Amino acid sequence: MALTVTNKTTSVWGDRMVLMCDVAFDSSYAFGGESFNYSVMGFDHVDRVIIEPVQGYHFAYDYTNKKIKVLHNAPPIVVEEQQTIASNAITLRYPPAYIMAVAQSATNVKLTTSGATVGANECQPTAVFTWGAQGGLTFHSGLSGVVYVSYVTQAWKEVWDNLVQEEAVTPESHIGTLTYDAIAIQAINASAGGTTTNSCLMIDKDDTPATTECSVDFSDSAAVTLTFATADAVTAAVCTYIKLPSSGFLKDNWVEEEAMTATSNVCTPAYPILLWGYSGQLLENAAVTGRIINIGGSAGTDEGYINFNDPYTKITQDAVTTGTAAYVKGRRGDIPTVPIECHTGLSLSDLSTVKVTVLGW
Numbered sequence: 001m002a003l004t005v006t007n008k009t010t011s012v013w014g015d016r017m018v019l020m021c022d023v024a025f026d027s028s029y030a031f032g033g034e035s036f037n038y039s040v041m042g043f044d045h046v047d048r049v050i051i052e053p054v055q056g057y058h059f060a061y062d063y064t065n066k067k068i069k070v071l072h073n074a075p076p077i078v079v080e081e082q083q084t085i086a087s088n089a090i091t092l093r094y095p096p097a098y099i100m101a102v103a104q105s106a107t108n109v110k111l112t113t114s115g116a117t118v119g120a121n122e123c124q125p126t127a128v129f130t131w132g133a134q135g136g137l138t139f140h141s142g143l144s145g146v147v148y149v150s151y152v153t154q155a156w157k158e159v160w161d162n163l164v165q166e167e168a169v170t171p172e173s174h175i176g177t178l179t180y181d182a183i184a185i186q187a188i189n190a191s192a193g194g195t196t197t198n199s200c201l202m203i204d205k206d207d208t209p210a211t212t213e214c215s216v217d218f219s220d221s222a223a224v225t226l227t228f229a230t231a232d233a234v235t236a237a238v239c240t241y242i243k244l245p246s247s248g249f250l251k252d253n254w255v256e257e258e259a260m261t262a263t264s265n266v267c268t269p270a271y272p273i274l275l276w277g278y279s280g281q282l283l284e285n286a287a288v289t290g291r292i293i294n295i296g297g298s299a300g301t302d303e304g305y306i307n308f309n310d311p312y313t314k315i316t317q318d319a320v321t322t323g324t325a326a327y328v329k330g331r332r333g334d335i336p337t338v339p340i341e342c343h344t345g346l347s348l349s350d351l352s353t354v355k356v357t358v359l360g361w
Contacts, residue, residue: 002026003034003068010042017043019358023051023068025348031134031341033067038358046360054354058339068356070348071339076156077274077332079308080148080294089126089138093343094153096135097160098242099125099186100276101150101292101306108291108303109139109147111280112199113166113238116189122199123147124187128165132341148294150308152275155337158250159275162243169226169237176226176234180243181218183254183328184277188214188226190234198232202278204285204324205257213289216278218256218326242275249336253329259285260315260323267315267323274335276306277326282315285322 004024011018019041025034038046051059051068058071074094080103083090102109102123112118114125118140126136131154139147154160169176188200200214209215209229214237217225224241228234245251253274260267282290282304290304297305304317311331315323342348 003036005036008041013359015361016047016359017361019043021356021358022352023354023356024352025070025354027347027349029070029342029344029346029348031344033062033065033069035066036061036068036356037066038360039066041358043358043360046358048359050357050359052355054351057348057351059354070342070351072342073337074153074155074340075332076335076337077150077152077308079150081151082146082148084146085139085144088141088143089136090147090149091134091136091344092149092151093134094155095131095133095340096129096151097154097156097163098152098184098275099137099149099279100152100308101148101280102137103148103292103294103297104143104145106293106297106300106303108280108293109143110199110291111187113187113189113240115166115238116199119199129163131160134343153340155340156335157338158245158248158336159242162245162250163240164243165240166238167241169239171226171228171234171237174228174230174234176228176237176239178224178226178239178241180223182224182241183218183244183250183326184242184275184279185216186240186242186279188237188239190214190228190232190237192233192235200228200237201289202281202283203289204283206285218277249330249334250328255325255327255329258325258327260325262317262320262323265317265320267317267320267325269313269315269325269327271329272311272331273306273308273313273325273327274330274332275328277328282306282317282320283324284317284320285324287321290317290320
């Protein structure tokens with residue numbers, strides 16, 4: 001919307017002019033920043049715009065676009081953000097780093113890569129994610145209504161720093177190798193002879209992939225391998241994933257391919273889950289991979305959900321014997337985070353006397 005500038009005072013320090021003022025925000029923040037044009041305040045050039053933090057908010061000045069950006073301590077993980085599809089697309093509230101699941105009521109929406117052709121009950125990033133920008137998802141034209149998106153935000157910066165988006169993979173004898181060790185896979189898209197064949201369904205590393213499936217082996221000796229169905233004759237693939245860093249929180253808390261024995265169709269992993277390694281999918285040894293639906297939804301055949309809000313994470317499926325889990329463990333309060341920009345529409349009307357100092361000439 002607009003900023004209101006009051007209590008302006010100017011002075012001269014040597015060969016520099018200094019402006020001090022109060023800035024008030026309104027009830028609907030615009031992502032990307034609010035206009036604060038020093039040119040209309042008597043400056044031809046500025047050396048520095050200094051904005052004091054207030055009420056837990058931090059500020060950054062965009063010198064190129066002459067705007068004040070507002071940063072806050074956003075959640076590192078968002079569980080089932082509800083958005084309504086409009087013109088086949090949605091915009092997420094926070095800048096995303098990794099999508100864990102997309103669903104409609106009791107229905108999974110499969111995630112593919114941004115350059116792929118979106119099939120029925122599928123969606124894709126509208127574009128590859130960029131730092132500091134609200135990402136979007138584009139849906140198949142047959143989908144409408146409310147969707148639930150669980151994702152990691154860029155506030156969990158270590159995830160963002162290790163995000164590999166749409167890496168090209170060339171399989172040899174139906175096996176593709178990723179450049180880096182991976183801890184989580186957001187999407188795999190495969191093609192044969194330049195023609196897209198499918199957005200792959202991930203399966204347990206010990207199982208043999210059928211058509212449109214891909215077995216994921218995080219524990220392969222040298223690197224993560226993707227094994228495609230022989231019948232698909234895959235000649236190229238694209239994969240978006242989180243790579244394993246050499247040190248840090250992700251490395252220290254990654255659980256690699258844990259086998260879980262179900263009780264009454266509920267699997268309980270050894271640790272609380274922060275980041276799920278198989279986006280949108282629930283792998284089971286020697287069985288069909290389940291699709292993730294919304295928490296508490298009625299799971300149909302080969303469906304289930306992860307209750308990320310349960311401190312003792314539970315994975316519920318329609319029928320499961322031995323589940324496979326790859327994840328980052330821990331409690332949300334343990335995650336090291338950084339401030340990120342406020343989302344569009346956030347009311348900042350309480351910020352009525354933000355102190356700003358402009359130095360220039």
